[in-house]
Amino acid sequence: MYDLPAKFTYGVVRSYMAARARAGAAGAASAIPDDELRYPGHQHSAEWWLFKDLRRRGPRDRPVARVDDPADADLFYVPFFSSLSLVVNPIRPSAAAANASDAAEPAYSDESTQEELLVWLERQPYWRRHQGRDHVFICQDPNALYRVVDRISNAVLLISDFGRLRSEQASLVKDVILPYAHRINSFQGDVGVESRPSLLFFMGNRYRKEGGKVRDTLFQVLENEADVIIKHGAQSRESRRMATRGMHSSKFCLHPAGDTPSACRLFDALVSLCVPVIVSDYIELPFEDVIDYRNISIFVETSKAVQPGFLTSTLRGISSQRILEYQREIKKVKHYFEYEDPNGPVNQIWHQVSSKAPLIKLLINRDKRLVERGTNGTDCSCICSTTKELLRK
Amino acid sequence: MYDLPAKFTYGVVRSYMAARARAGAAGAASAIPDDELRYPGHQHSAEWWLFKDLRRRGPRDRPVARVDDPADADLFYVPFFSSLSLVVNPIRPSAAAANASDAAEPAYSDESTQEELLVWLERQPYWRRHQGRDHVFICQDPNALYRVVDRISNAVLLISDFGRLRSEQASLVKDVILPYAHRINSFQGDVGVESRPSLLFFMGNRYRKEGGKVRDTLFQVLENEADVIIKHGAQSRESRRMATRGMHSSKFCLHPAGDTPSACRLFDALVSLCVPVIVSDYIELPFEDVIDYRNISIFVETSKAVQPGFLTSTLRGISSQRILEYQREIKKVKHYFEYEDPNGPVNQIWHQVSSKAPLIKLLINRDKRLVERGTNGTDCSCICSTTKELLRK
Numbered sequence: 001m002y003d004l005p006a007k008f009t010y011g012v013v014r015s016y017m018a019a020r021a022r023a024g025a026a027g028a029a030s031a032i033p034d035d036e037l038r039y040p041g042h043q044h045s046a047e048w049w050l051f052k053d054l055r056r057r058g059p060r061d062r063p064v065a066r067v068d069d070p071a072d073a074d075l076f077y078v079p080f081f082s083s084l085s086l087v088v089n090p091i092r093p094s095a096a097a098a099n100a101s102d103a104a105e106p107a108y109s110d111e112s113t114q115e116e117l118l119v120w121l122e123r124q125p126y127w128r129r130h131q132g133r134d135h136v137f138i139c140q141d142p143n144a145l146y147r148v149v150d151r152i153s154n155a156v157l158l159i160s161d162f163g164r165l166r167s168e169q170a171s172l173v174k175d176v177i178l179p180y181a182h183r184i185n186s187f188q189g190d191v192g193v194e195s196r197p198s199l200l201f202f203m204g205n206r207y208r209k210e211g212g213k214v215r216d217t218l219f220q221v222l223e224n225e226a227d228v229i230i231k232h233g234a235q236s237r238e239s240r241r242m243a244t245r246g247m248h249s250s251k252f253c254l255h256p257a258g259d260t261p262s263a264c265r266l267f268d269a270l271v272s273l274c275v276p277v278i279v280s281d282y283i284e285l286p287f288e289d290v291i292d293y294r295n296i297s298i299f300v301e302t303s304k305a306v307q308p309g310f311l312t313s314t315l316r317g318i319s320s321q322r323i324l325e326y327q328r329e330i331k332k333v334k335h336y337f338e339y340e341d342p343n344g345p346v347n348q349i350w351h352q353v354s355s356k357a358p359l360i361k362l363l364i365n366r367d368k369r370l371v372e373r374g375t376n377g378t379d380c381s382c383i384c385s386t387t388k389e390l391l392r393k
Numbered sequence: 394m395y396d397l398p399a400k401f402t403y404g405v406v407r408s409y410m411a412a413r414a415r416a417g418a419a420g421a422a423s424a425i426p427d428d429e430l431r432y433p434g435h436q437h438s439a440e441w442w443l444f445k446d447l448r449r450r451g452p453r454d455r456p457v458a459r460v461d462d463p464a465d466a467d468l469f470y471v472p473f474f475s476s477l478s479l480v481v482n483p484i485r486p487s488a489a490a491a492n493a494s495d496a497a498e499p500a501y502s503d504e505s506t507q508e509e510l511l512v513w514l515e516r517q518p519y520w521r522r523h524q525g526r527d528h529v530f531i532c533q534d535p536n537a538l539y540r541v542v543d544r545i546s547n548a549v550l551l552i553s554d555f556g557r558l559r560s561e562q563a564s565l566v567k568d569v570i571l572p573y574a575h576r577i578n579s580f581q582g583d584v585g586v587e588s589r590p591s592l593l594f595f596m597g598n599r600y601r602k603e604g605g606k607v608r609d610t611l612f613q614v615l616e617n618e619a620d621v622i623i624k625h626g627a628q629s630r631e632s633r634r635m636a637t638r639g640m641h642s643s644k645f646c647l648h649p650a651g652d653t654p655s656a657c658r659l660f661d662a663l664v665s666l667c668v669p670v671i672v673s674d675y676i677e678l679p680f681e682d683v684i685d686y687r688n689i690s691i692f693v694e695t696s697k698a699v700q701p702g703f704l705t706s707t708l709r710g711i712s713s714q715r716i717l718e719y720q721r722e723i724k725k726v727k728h729y730f731e732y733e734d735p736n737g738p739v740n741q742i743w744h745q746v747s748s749k750a751p752l753i754k755l756l757i758n759r760d761k762r763l764v765e766r767g768t769n770g771t772d773c774s775c776i777c778s779t780t781k782e783l784l785r786k
Contacts, residue, residue, distance in 0.1 A: 167773075171774040281764045291758070358745075363565075367778050369686055369687050380778075381565040383756065383773065
């Protein structure tokens with residue numbers, strides 16, 4: 001892991017706090033020592049967990065070991081808090097920030113910080129050595145690092161989905177899909193259907209862009225069903241409380257695509273033992289080599305889900321016995337979605353990252369001796385799925 | 394590993410022996426018990442070594458463990474001797490085989506055996522389960538399994554190069570490049586240049602198809618150089634003796650492309666401590682994640698190698714000191730090319746195969762829940778090299 005200048009890590013947290021501080025208290029964040037800083041609660045907090053994990057020295061109880069000499073490193077982690085950086089500036093600036101901007105003090109700029117990171121990296125010999133191919137970035141928010149993503153696309157990206165990325169920027173071969181941190185509390189009870197009177201629950205924004213346009217149609221199809229709770233709601237403490245109640249008392253939880261195919265709601269549902277009903281044809285799922293998501297969730301093609309009656313009749317046809325099976329399977333893998341768990345997603349992410357190392361090293365050695373191939377100078381190695389054929393079976 | 398019917402393993406060896414037996418002795422091969430059968434010396438003998446390794450029970454001293462219950466297997470090895478099958482019938486049939494064919498007894502057919510293998514596999518539930526994606530085949534001869542390769546292209550292929558394979562059949566992501574077994578004896582002496590009077594050595598077929606057409610041009614450019622030994626020669630015991638002498642007494646050994654980019658000669662050179670000069674732009678190299686071939690060989694683009702004087706002046710410009718360095722590096726990795734070595738290629742091949750498992754499992758789980766994507770039903774994950782950009786640097 002690089003010892004990045006603090007502005008790319010703790011500095012982002014400080015800027016975030018400062019932008020939200022009450023007027024006159026804008027300097028308070030800078031008085032807190034690094035070790036006492038807390039990352040703002042956030043569905044994209046994997047960047048914090050991974051950073052803290054590598055900072056913590058001691059026994060080698062994780063699938064990767066941090067080394068002090070870069071010459072010993074197989075891979076280089078760049079711990080820029082790219083997702084937090086994206087939201088440093090609140091939608092409505094606080095009084096302090098407004099005052100600061102009156103005083104012509106420059107506000108935080110995510111784009112400039114991304115540029116500065118690249119300027120810093122491009123001075124590092126290990127970055128230049130293999131054009132970044134052995135580097136690892138986290139950009140869990142699909143919009144994080146967007147300004148520089150073309151300059152880091154050789155690297156391993158820790159991402160949520162491919163919604164904002166083209167196939168030459170990211171792929172399942174090169175990159176790792178991360179789970180969002182869940183925002184609502186884990187359900188502490190046992191498996192069961194009696195305590196879950198409602199069939200299907202969804203709460204969230206009814207109107208989204210792109211893949212999320214399906215949401216409005218799903219509302220129309222579902223909002224008059226008696227045993228379905230479907231509510232339009234923006235983020236707030238109160239709506240989170242309602243979502244917790246809803247997810248803990250429903251058998252199934254709807255997971256439609258948002259602006260991109262992934263959303264935090266899937267992980268909220270899983271830790272709630274509420275069986276996810278995924279209506280997002282292009283979703284990618286974390287740790288899919290160790291988790292068979294058909295055992296813990298139900299996939300419904302968008303084109304079917306929007307047919308009136310289809311979702312409810314399908315779900316009503318699933319026996320209590322089968323729901324209990326889903327819940328039992330969810331319990332077995334739930335720890336993979338709880339960042340607090342010492343054997344949770346942090347270890348699993350490192351495990352996934354380390355499994356990329358052999359192919360990365362192979363390509364590094366091969367690139368060095370390669371003479372020009374093909375007409376466009378690009379030489380790709382792929383693995384493919386033929387979905388049509390599979391659907392026919 | 395499948396317990397294949399014997400005709401696909403030991404039976405291929407028996408057919409090979411029978412086709413070469415003296416008249417009247419054609420039945421002798423069938424009298425030898427399986428355990429005493431020997432694989433005919435052969436550059437494609439990896440199929441024998443891997444099979445014998447998995448047959449040998451005992452301590453788990455290899456990177457993969459053979460399991461008895463297929464339900465416990467991550468991957469399924471199909472140990473058909475596909476490369477030997479290709480050459481069962483000698484170019485000139487023996488008297489016995491000729492007699493047999495007079496008697497209308499069916500001769501061995503590689504193509505039929507390939508078809509029979511697929512018929513057998515298609516009856517196996519574990520083959521059908523994931524359309525073969527978790528299966529492993531060896532086809533070290535670039536022409537092995539050619540008749541059925543489209544039906545097994547989901548699987549991991551253990552191959553020598555991509556010369557006969559299209560990008561949708563094989564790739565560095567999915568498959569593993571194997572070293573050929575060397576045919577000439579290892580050089581037992583130490584590093585040194587004094588005992589190696591000739592600059593460059595090559596012996597082999599002057600006329601080859603496709604990529605190998607460069608050979609004739611290289612002959613024209615090199616055959617009048619005093620310190621270069623370049624000889625046209627077909628395979629025979631005598632020419633192997635001459636090649637051994639030549640490789641053990643030359644500083645550099647030329648490795649031009651054959652009909653496909655790879656050739657056994659590279660590994661002959663390495664075990665001879667003769668620094669390979671590789672003129673084969675599309676070559677793939679085994680274990681390139683652990684071996685940086687620029688440390689043990691010299692790559693020359695074909696377009697430069699054919700320029701009169703280029704190769705010899707380049708090689709004459711390399712100091713004795715530098716040659717000794719190459720030789721020392723070769724000594725360090727030589728065991729990766731000696732199939733007899735218990736820590737040699739067999740272990741390394743299993744290691745490479747096992748490193749494919751996470752991505753294979755991910756795609757298996759993902760394929761099962763995937764809805765149709767894209768217009769042509771194919772969904773690929775790739776990792777790419779941009780060679781033009783690298784060359785500019």
